Amino acid sequence: MFLPRYRIRYSKEGAAKFISHLDMLRTFERVVRRAGIPVSFSQGFNPHPRFSFGFPLSVGVSGLEEYVDIDLDTAVSPEEVAQALDRAMPPGMRVAGARPVEEGAPSLMASTEQSAYIIRVDSKCSTGAGQLKGCLEELLKSPEVNVMRRKKDGRDIPFNIRPGLLHLAAREEGDAVVLEMELVTSSSFNVRPREVIAAIAGCYGDFGQDCHLDITRSRVAGHGGKDLF
C-alpha cells in the first residue's frame, strides 16, 4: 500500500545548526506530534514515524534548503502540512513548504547528487580573496586533488576529490572572505567542504587552520542541479 508521502523543505540555522543528524530523527518525531499531523508509524514492537532524510548535514553547519520525506496515514493538503509543521518547529528551524511525492519516485537520498556551500572565513585567517582565487583556479585545473581520508580501520589514505569539485569561487564581503562551493554529495561519491578547505591549505599556507569557518549549505540538488522540491 502506498501511503501519501510529502517532501518537506526546511531550514536549520542558529542554535538548531548544532542538532546532530542522529538527533534530527528525535526532533522531527516531536515536531510531528506537536503539529498533530497524521504521521504513519512503522509496525512492530517499538513503532517509529516514517521519515526519510536527505544527505546528512554536519553538526554546526547551517542548512537553508534541507529536505525530509514524511509518510502520512491520510492525505492532507500540502499547505496544511507545511503550516502545521512550521508552527511546531524548534527555534532556528522553519518550514518553507511541502509537496506530495508521487508513488514510485526515488528516495531523497537516492535523488541527491550535489550541494552548494557558502563558507565565511574570518579576515584574520586569510589575506583577501585575490590569492585565494588563484588557488581555486589551480585546484580546478589539476587533474587530481588528493586529500587524506580516514578509512574504517583508522588508516589515513589519499583520496582524489577532484571529480567532486563542480564549482569553486571566492569573493570579499566586508572584511571577511566568502568561499562558494558546489560539491558532489551523492551516496556513491561525496566531498565534504572541510576536505576542500584542506586542499586549499595545500596551496595557500595554513588557510582555514585553527580558524572558525562559518559554513552554510545553501542548496541540495539532484542530478545536474535539478531541484528536489
Next chain:
Amino acid sequence: MTLAADQDYGVKQERILDRVQKPARYAGGELNSVVKDWERTSVKMAFSFPDVYEVGMSHLGLQILYHTVNNRDDALMERCFAPWGDMEVQLRQNGLPLLSLESKRPLGQFDIVAFTLQYEMSFTNILNMLDLAGIPLRSADRGQGFPLIIAGGPCAFNPEPLADFIDLFAIGEGEELVHDIIDAFKAGRERGREGLLKELAGVKGVYIPEFYRVLYNEDGTIQSVSSGVEGAPEKVRKRAVANFDQSPFPERPIVPNTGVVHDRIMLEVLRGCTRGCRFCQAGAIYRPVREKSPGTLIDQAERLVKNTGYDEISLTSLSSADYTGIDRVARELLDRMGGSGVGISLPSLRVDAFSVDLAKEIQRVRRSSLTFAPEAGTQRLRDVINKGVTGENLLDAVSAAFSAGWQAVKLYFMIGLPTETMEDIQGIAVLAGEVLKKGLEAGAKKGRLKVTVSSSSFVPKSHTPFQWEPQNTIGELREKQIFLKSLIRDRRISFKWHEPEVSILEGVFARGDRRLSAVLERAFRLGCRFDGWSECFDYGKWLQAFSDTGIDPGWYAHRRYGYDDILPWDHIEAGIEKKFLIREHKRAMEARPTPDCRGGKCPACGVCDGLGINPEIGGGVVLAPLQDKVF
C-alpha cells in the same frame, strides 16, 4: 574583558563551538526556552547546574524553577551548566567567561547566580563555574558589583562545607521560596551587600552562613553555632509547599535539542515518601508526602504532550507505586494517550509483585531488565535500615518479572550499613542465587537469564537516623566487596560495585563542617572537576588537598558522632525532630522496624506539626496529623 558589546560573547563562543564535543550543550535555543528582554527585566537569575547539560536538563527542579521565575514579569531565569573539560580549555584559552545559554551573557552580569546542590561530588564544579565567570570564589572577597551567589537542593541541608563560597542557602522546596527571595532582593538591592543580606535573612527558609559563628571544642567537635546578626534565626527551617496539587508545574518544559539522561516528560505524581528507610535523606527532607489529584495529573499530562511532543511520560517521584490508585491513573493516562503513540513509564519499582504487574501492563517500551532495591542481604539488616521489604516480597516480585517475560533482573544493595556483618554480605549472594533459581523455575531462556548485583557503599547523611553512624573505611569496604565477589560464582550472576574512595568523600562532605571549604578550594586549585565521573575522579589530588590543608578526612567519615554532639547541620531543620531520629536510631540498633505512616499509624516524626502541612493523599484526602500515635 575588553569586548565592545555584550552580544560579542555569543559570537565569540560560537567560534569555539566547532572545537568541542557536543556543542548543543552550550548552544541554547531549545523549544520552550525563554529569552526575556534583558534591559526591561528587574531581577536576573542564572540557574547554574554544576554538571553537564545532559544531567542538568534531566532535573525536574530546574524546569520547575525556570517556569516559576520566568512567569514573573519582573524577573528572568536563564541556564548555565558546567562546561566539560574540552570546553573549559577553550574558554580559558580564548579568555571567554562562562555564559548563560539564553542570552549568552557572562554569569557575572546576573543579579543572582543560583546553584543546585544535588550531589556532594559536584561541589568542585561550582568553584570552577564561579572561577570561569571571573567571580571571586569566597563570599568575603566579593564586594559590591558581583552577583548574589545562592544555592539550594538536597545538599543544602548540610550547607556547611560550602559556607565560605555561598552567600545564601535556600532550604527546602523552591516554588514559593524563590518568589520570597526575589521580593526581598528587590527590597534590599539598593542597601549594599550587608543590607541586602540582612533583608534576605528575614525570609523563612533562608540561611546566610556568614551571619553565623561556629566555635569548636579542643577535640575538633563543635562547641556552638550562633547567629551573630539580628534577624538571622537561630534555626532555619525548611520550606515545603502546601496544596501540592495546585502548586506551579511547568507545562511547557524546555525540550533539549540533543539526547539527555531523562529524555521524556517528567510528571511528578507525588512528593515525599513515608516509608522511612533509615539511610535515606530524600525520604527525610521531602516529607510530608503529598499527592496530586488524578484530575490534575491527567490535565497536565495532556498539555505536556501537546507542548513538547515527547512520546513518553515518566510518572516520577521517590516511590511512584505508592501513589494512591496508581494503577487507575496509569490506565486512564494510557487510554487517553495510547492512540497518539505516547507511552507511560515508571522510573523505579517497589519490591513487590504489584509493581511488576503494573510495569508489565503499562510500559509499552520494554526495558530489557527490571531493577529492584532490596538494599540489604538479610532480614535482620533490612529491619535495621527499615526497608519494609522481605525476602518473600523480592522473590514474588522477580517471579512475576520472569513470568512476564523479563530475563534480566538488577538488584541494588548497599554495603557498609550500620551493624553489618559478613553474614549480611553472604546474604546478598544467597538472595541473588534464589533470584536466579526463580528465573530458572519460570523457564527464562537459558542463554538470556541474567541477575546483576550492584552494590553501592553506605554514606551516612544528615537529617537521617543514621547521621551519627561511622562510615566503613576504604579497606573494610574493599574487603566486603572482595568477599561478596568470591561468593558469586555463577556466571549468570554479575557483580558491580562502586569505588569506595568516592563514597568516603561523599561521606566527608555530607557530614562536614565549614572548615572543609578550604579543602574544596584546594582540590579545585589542584584541578579536581566532575568528581562524580569516574573518568575525571582523581583520589590522589583529593588526598593532596586534605594534606595541604591539614584536615583528616577520616575524622569526618569514620567517627561515630554522639547524640549530644552539636552537629554541623543542627541549625538547619528538615522538620523531623531530633528525638525522633534518636528513637529511630535506637530502634535500628534493635533491628525493630517502624511502620509507614500511610498505614494509619503516626510514628511522630514531627514534620506535619512542625511545618503545619498535612500529608495530602489521593489529591484531597487529608490523613494527618494522625492521632493514633504508635509511641
